[in-house]
Amino acid sequence: MLFIQNDFKTIQFAVYFTDLDEDETRVYRFLLPRLLTTHTNQLLNKTVMNEKLEDLYGAYFKSRVERIGNYSVVSIILTIVDPKIVEDDQLLDQALSLFNQVLFDHTSFNKELFLEEKRMVIEQWETLYDKKRLYAQTKFYEHFFEGDAYGKPLSGSLKDIKKLTVEELEKYYHDVFLKNTKKFVANGRISETDEKKIESIVSHDMHLIHPFTTTFRPSRSVLVIEEETQMKQAILKLGYHFPVFRLDKLYHAAVLLDTILGGYPESRLFKEIRENQGLCYDVSSSYDYYKGVIMISSGVDLKQKDHALEAIKQLVLDMIDQGINEEELEHAKAYYAHQIKNSLDNQSFLTKRAFIRELLNQDDTFEERLEAINKVTINDLKEALEKITLDTVYVLHGGQND
Amino acid sequence: MIKKTFERFNETVYELKLKNGMKVHILPKDDPYFTTYVEVSVPFGALDLKYQTEVDIKETPFGTAHFLEHKIFAMPEGDAFLEFSKLGVDANAMTSYNQTSYLFVATQNVIPALDHLFKMMDTPYFTTENVDQEKNIIAEELKMYLDDPNVVMQNKMMEMMYHVHPLKYDIGGTLESIMDVTPEVLSDVYQRFYHPSNRLVTIAGKVDLKALKSFFSIYDQTFPNKDKKPKTILPKEPKRLVEKYVVETKDVGIDKLMIGIKLMPSKKSNRDQIKKEMAISMLLNILLGPSSKIYAELLEKKLVNQSFYINTTFEKQAENILLFAESKKVHKLKKILIDLMTVDALNLMTEEAFDRYKKVYLGQFIFALNNLETKAYLYGKYYHMGSSLFDVVDILKEIKYEDLTLELTNIQKKYISVLIHKKA
Numbered sequence: 001m002l003f004i005q006n007d008f009k010t011i012q013f014a015v016y017f018t019d020l021d022e023d024e025t026r027v028y029r030f031l032l033p034r035l036l037t038t039h040t041n042q043l044l045n046k047t048v049m050n051e052k053l054e055d056l057y058g059a060y061f062k063s064r065v066e067r068i069g070n071y072s073v074v075s076i077i078l079t080i081v082d083p084k085i086v087e088d089d090q091l092l093d094q095a096l097s098l099f100n101q102v103l104f105d106h107t108s109f110n111k112e113l114f115l116e117e118k119r120m121v122i123e124q125w126e127t128l129y130d131k132k133r134l135y136a137q138t139k140f141y142e143h144f145f146e147g148d149a150y151g152k153p154l155s156g157s158l159k160d161i162k163k164l165t166v167e168e169l170e171k172y173y174h175d176v177f178l179k180n181t182k183k184f185v186a187n188g189r190i191s192e193t194d195e196k197k198i199e200s201i202v203s204h205d206m207h208l209i210h211p212f213t214t215t216f217r218p219s220r221s222v223l224v225i226e227e228e229t230q231m232k233q234a235i236l237k238l239g240y241h242f243p244v245f246r247l248d249k250l251y252h253a254a255v256l257l258d259t260i261l262g263g264y265p266e267s268r269l270f271k272e273i274r275e276n277q278g279l280c281y282d283v284s285s286s287y288d289y290y291k292g293v294i295m296i297s298s299g300v301d302l303k304q305k306d307h308a309l310e311a312i313k314q315l316v317l318d319m320i321d322q323g324i325n326e327e328e329l330e331h332a333k334a335y336y337a338h339q340i341k342n343s344l345d346n347q348s349f350l351t352k353r354a355f356i357r358e359l360l361n362q363d364d365t366f367e368e369r370l371e372a373i374n375k376v377t378i379n380d381l382k383e384a385l386e387k388i389t390l391d392t393v394y395v396l397h398g399g400q401n402d
Numbered sequence: 403m404i405k406k407t408f409e410r411f412n413e414t415v416y417e418l419k420l421k422n423g424m425k426v427h428i429l430p431k432d433d434p435y436f437t438t439y440v441e442v443s444v445p446f447g448a449l450d451l452k453y454q455t456e457v458d459i460k461e462t463p464f465g466t467a468h469f470l471e472h473k474i475f476a477m478p479e480g481d482a483f484l485e486f487s488k489l490g491v492d493a494n495a496m497t498s499y500n501q502t503s504y505l506f507v508a509t510q511n512v513i514p515a516l517d518h519l520f521k522m523m524d525t526p527y528f529t530t531e532n533v534d535q536e537k538n539i540i541a542e543e544l545k546m547y548l549d550d551p552n553v554v555m556q557n558k559m560m561e562m563m564y565h566v567h568p569l570k571y572d573i574g575g576t577l578e579s580i581m582d583v584t585p586e587v588l589s590d591v592y593q594r595f596y597h598p599s600n601r602l603v604t605i606a607g608k609v610d611l612k613a614l615k616s617f618f619s620i621y622d623q624t625f626p627n628k629d630k631k632p633k634t635i636l637p638k639e640p641k642r643l644v645e646k647y648v649v650e651t652k653d654v655g656i657d658k659l660m661i662g663i664k665l666m667p668s669k670k671s672n673r674d675q676i677k678k679e680m681a682i683s684m685l686l687n688i689l690l691g692p693s694s695k696i697y698a699e700l701l702e703k704k705l706v707n708q709s710f711y712i713n714t715t716f717e718k719q720a721e722n723i724l725l726f727a728e729s730k731k732v733h734k735l736k737k738i739l740i741d742l743m744t745v746d747a748l749n750l751m752t753e754e755a756f757d758r759y760k761k762v763y764l765g766q767f768i769f770a771l772n773n774l775e776t777k778a779y780l781y782g783k784y785y786h787m788g789s790s791l792f793d794v795v796d797i798l799k800e801i802k803y804e805d806l807t808l809e810l811t812n813i814q815k816k817y818i819s820v821l822i823h824k825k826a
Contacts, residue, residue, distance in 0.1 A: 007432065047697075047698045051758065054761065055761065056761075059765070081765045081768040085410065085411065120708050126656055129655055132549045233546060265483040265486075266484060275539075281539055282546065299542065299545075301542055342437050342509050345607070
């Protein structure tokens with residue numbers, strides 16, 4: 001159990017269930033947190049569960065499943081108001097009891113609720129095409145990460161969801177999920193007595209059987225996919241192979257490179273593609289340090305999509321060819337340092353950070369991290385730039401009549 | 403500087419009023435804390451399209467406030483973002499129906515960034531070239547929203563409910579209207595609405611009170627004059643709807659339903675208006691929130707999925723409620739929702755749920771205080787409504803169950819529009 005003491009006006013209880021990310025279990029891990037937070041042995045349906053949360057001053061659960069390297073992490077977080085502010089000395093005990101029930105108190109699942117959650121996921125699939133940006137992102141991932149776990153939806157495939165039974169899910173929950181490695185984090189103003197109380201009901205276990213890995217396939221000749229639909233814009237997605245990972249020595253240089261390329265309003269993409277050429281409203285890059293890739297995304301003027309695509313490609317080539325300058329590096333460092341300090345004032349970020357640091361065995365202080373960023377040189381960026389290779393281009397665009 | 407303390411929530415506010423009329427409100431956070439959030443809001447938003455000057459009435463294209471927000475970042479020496487980046491701060495801006503806000507988040511260089519923010523706001527730089535260039539960028543922003551089916555439905559619903567009220571237009575305007583924006587239009591609204599007298603500055607988080615006081619004292623000497631903003635003229639909106647029922651065939655995966663309820667705004671004191679808005683929001687949560695009987699029934703009958711949402715708008719002379727759902731049985735759903743809002747509601751409300759929601763709203767207030775941006779945003783919102791964020795808890799206490807049932811009487815079938823997007 002990890003405690004973070006601070007002065008926030010809310011308290012968070014979080015658990016992270018960690019296991020290998022595998023094709024066969026993805027659908028279970030997607031549906032489980034949704035189902036666990038809808039009912040328990042004592043709170044038999046959603047209505048009763050929501051009444052309970054409302055009675056706890058609008059306490060709420062947030063659950064999600066995500067990939068971190070080769071792991072699948074299911075997180076369930078309960079946020080409550082600080083009992084001292086509302087002067088309710090029962091609140092903490094009631095919240096802890098509810099958190100405990102949601103995680104462990106399920107002899108079997110309510111079949112109706114299981115079917116309901118299943119229907120919701122299926123309907124999400126059925127409307128994916130309506131949400132053009134989400135659709136473009138999903139298709140781009142399918143192509144860029146073809147043959148890799150990242151290319152497969154976190155929810156499992158539509159086929160997986162359709163054939164899933166409540167009995168299979170119950171079996172996975174009891175036989176596998178509850179035996180996952182688990183990390184608990186409590187974040188907020190918590191007394192020592194309450195700390196002991198919390199520790200007595202949750203068993204923290206961070207022993208991972210499988211080593212943490214970050215890999216991706218080698219780069220390939222550029223794959224270009226264009227798809228036409230009914231829409232007013234064209235969405236461009238460019239995937240770059242960039243083998244620099246979270247624990248590599250070039251990691252900070254890679255983050256700075258991404259910032260300079262498309263991470264903030266002073267980035268090259270923002271200045272050139274949006275401000276100078278007026279081709280779009282949004283253009284940005286994002287660096288996935290667990291997968292070693294940089295992805296560029298932009299919604300551009302339909303009539304100028306080919307020009308915009310070439311302009312983005314050329315901008316990256318120029319950056320690789322000519323490098324970056326000292327001023328750009330200094331601005332990016334200032335921005336990156338600001339982002340780090342700013343995140344330390346965010347309770348949810350601190351909760352997750354505690355988990356990630358233990359998962360990756362990190363013990364550097366934030367001051368050490370800022371120092372490491374300060375030490376990044378132009379040469380480090382040059383070295384990082386040499387690793388960028390264009391790999392996949394995906395374009396979703398409207399037709400001539402749109 | 404006036405100091406106000408709110409002990410229960412461990413919050414303090416320092417208020418400073420400059421000679422020029424500009425208001426500065428500071429909400430400090432104790433160490434250890436890194437972040438400072440600064441927001442300067444100007445009471446000029448998307449609804450301020452027509453205004454009275456000394457000589458005549460001026461009318462501006464839809465989306466002018468949003469366009470101006472984009473162009474405030476243009477400075478003779480280049481884009482204002484460059485200097486913000488140099489200082490290592492995150493700057494942004496946003497336009498709502500009734501105000502425009504310029505903000506930054508900093509963990510260092512607060513005073514230089516504040517100085518730059520005011521320089522940017524005090525240096526209008528509108529040229530034909532930079533205004534024309536911005537039209538392309540804003541057009542892409544509008545098209546981005548037009549590719550979102552929910553936005554398309556919402557835009558259409560506003561057209562179905564409102565005859566003349568500017569709420570019927572998107573905050574950003576239309577692809578056609580933005581083409582009519584010129585440097586002259588921007589200069590005129592800038593001169594009339596952006597004077598320091600009209601600005602509210604909210605600063606939250608880590609602060610150096612002495613440095614801030616000194617900064618604003620110098621600023622006050624630079625801009626000593628007071629100014630009064632012109633009166634916005636809103637057209638008289640008829641009570642009736644424009645269209646009651648529209649079905650459009652679309653390339654969508656599941657049919658979509660939007661129900662718009664046009665409410666009649668009435669003249670109220672600021673405090674009563676806040677009470678009314680809270681009462682309506684509470685009423686809707688009791689009727690259709692996650693613990694309501696009806697919501698459970700809609701899920702059980704497979705009539706809604708997780709896309710279901712309720713939205714309320716309370717603006718100058720225009721108020722409404724929107725209900726949205728994706729459903730494979732839109733017509734059945736439509737009947738249940740309309741019957742609920744106009745006939746069945748009273749029988750489904752309980753005082754028990756009302757008491758629970760009072761606790762929820764107190765909780766939500768505390769959740770909001772945890773986030774600098776939300777806190778500063780709500781502080782500004784309630785200030786512009788003539789109240790204070792920290793009075794909200796007292797106002798909440800004053801709301802009675804009967805206030806909710808009274809609001810139900812404002813919901814009438816003849817003021818309900820229905821829009822369906824039917825799968826092709």
